[in-house]
Amino acid sequence: MKSGSAKVGIIGLGRWARVLTRAASKSPKIEIVAGYSRSEEKRQAFEQEMGIPSVPDAQALLSNPDIKGVILTVPNEQHLPVAEMVAKAGKQVYTEKPIANTLESALEIEALESRHGIQVMVGHSARLLKGTRLMKEAIDNDELGAIVFMEANFSNERALEITPDTWRWYKDKAPGGPLSQLAIHQFDSLHYLGGAITEVSSIASKLSPVGAEVDDQSMTLLRYADGKIAYVGASWTSPGIYSIRVFGQKGLMHYELDFSAWDTPDRLHETSLLYIQRGKDGYGKREVL
Amino acid sequence: MKSGSAKVGIIGLGRWARVLTRAASKSPKIEIVAGYSRSEEKRQAFEQEMGIPSVPDAQALLSNPDIKGVILTVPNEQHLPVAEMVAKAGKQVYTEKPIANTLESALEIEALESRHGIQVMVGHSARLLKGTRLMKEAIDNDELGAIVFMEANFSNERALEITPDTWRWYKDKAPGGPLSQLAIHQFDSLHYLGGAITEVSSIASKLSPVGAEVDDQSMTLLRYADGKIAYVGASWTSPGIYSIRVFGQKGLMHYELDFSAWDTPDRLHETSLLYIQRGKDGYGKREVL
Structure with missing residues (x-):
């Protein structure tokens, strides 16, 4: 447990999730405390490799009041639905680039900020x-x-x-x-x-x-x-x-x-x-x- | 004098003419035997630096039966008129790139080959x-x-x-x-x-x-x-x-x-x-x- 760090969850547990989780583990500012993927296999692999618990459904992660934001490492076309779910739960959204797979979805993601009073950050690392x-x-x-x-x-x-x-x-x-x-x-x-x-x-x-x-x-x-x-x-x-x-x-x-x-x-x-x-x-x- | 080399003239005696003349001096295959420029100053500078005689008008160069071809190092818009003059004298044409400053002139230069039975080569070095x-x-x-x-x-x-x-x-x-x-x-x-x-x-x-x-x-x-x-x-x-x-x-x-x-x-x-x-x-x- 890091003291004073922002606690976040991560949704989508593929290769890039592991890269970001390893990077986050070196920062005093952020702590990834839970992961979610639809795939049980990916959840187990992530738990084992990263030593971070996973949850069997996204709501278990979004209902955790300690979690202030969520990192999205899901395929591009899922950016909008997952970001919407996260924003509705009042959490900050970080999504990997590109923001979405269509301009329309990108604008909808942008609108989540004012609609739900959260911030969206796109990972142009x-x-x-x-x-x-x-x-x-x-x-x-x-x-x-x-x-x-x-x-x-x-x-x-x-x-x-x-x-x-x-x-x-x-x-x-x-x-x-x-x-x-x-x-x-x-x-x-x-x-x-x-x-x-x-x-x-x-x-x-x-x-x-x-x-x-x-x-x-x-x-x-x-x-x-x-x-x-x-x-x-x-x-x-x-x-x-x-x-x-x-x-x-x-x-x-x-x-x-x-x-x-x-x-x-x-x-x-x-x-x-x-x-x-x-x-x-x-x-x-x-x-x- | 190189034996067995092709004798050529060069028209246009600026910076690039000197680069090509220096390069040609190292080849057994080609010998630049005369240069021409409208500018007397450039003719003198070329003679002095290269040790190659210049001529006061292009015809003096083109009427020399030993000269088999001419290198053109004149500005682009002069490529066509000078190439025409050289081709009419029955000499091979080598012109620096680009072939001309308009497509129309380029096609006219190309047509010189069949019209005068000579070859045109463009210097894409x-x-x-x-x-x-x-x-x-x-x-x-x-x-x-x-x-x-x-x-x-x-x-x-x-x-x-x-x-x-x-x-x-x-x-x-x-x-x-x-x-x-x-x-x-x-x-x-x-x-x-x-x-x-x-x-x-x-x-x-x-x-x-x-x-x-x-x-x-x-x-x-x-x-x-x-x-x-x-x-x-x-x-x-x-x-x-x-x-x-x-x-x-x-x-x-x-x-x-x-x-x-x-x-x-x-x-x-x-x-x-x-x-x-x-x-x-x-x-x-x-x-x-």
């Missing part, structure tokens, strides 16, 4: 990465000069592994494929780094041999209110990368992350790369941070 | 870079598996330096700004690496404080006949890069070039980077070539 924050600092300090151009990519090979048993196979559950699964992180990061976005265009392609409904390649161009432009790429069928490059009139900054360490966020910095390139001297003059 | 050729080999040998996705960028800071005295300032002479000046190299490289392109869309922005007519930021999305997609970015107002990344189902290959060595092609390989990343292990498992 990537903007919290150390390199992203250092880039934001450099931009705000005018170290790079006027920012004119940004490029980001988040790719991995998961579309080669998905099966009809998983929700990521289906268009209605994971619209856009890597757009809503991977690129979504970079949209949030580029919004954080660059401000208001006014125009978007996108192309996609389906090239995986497995036969899933969803597209597996995605490229998007963005235009910001101030005229700068940006690109976000996400390939879902290749050994992947996670990178953001910011081009300014005085300097270029590049951040690249070894996402093989994605599931152990406290070790991510060990293998990530961040550099500034200044002036005309090409990358012979890069300063690694 | 980047596809000859060692890294580009090694990527092509890896693709052809199926080392990367099915290629699904490509990204390329060629950027530099030149738009911060252009003035109304230079042709690159003007929309009709350098349409698209970095699109026709920089991205053009990557379009050729991606065509070489990926085959037939069937769809293109592009955005641009003008953000340089100098006030030139041309845009200075360019992003383009491509779709190939086989469904794979690609991106080409070119910022013209930032410390820049030259990079190509090819995503395949078995491996990802990345090539990046320190273009501060761009003017000394024989030294480019010293500071360039080429790696393959295979499997799921992130860039901890990158193999530098």
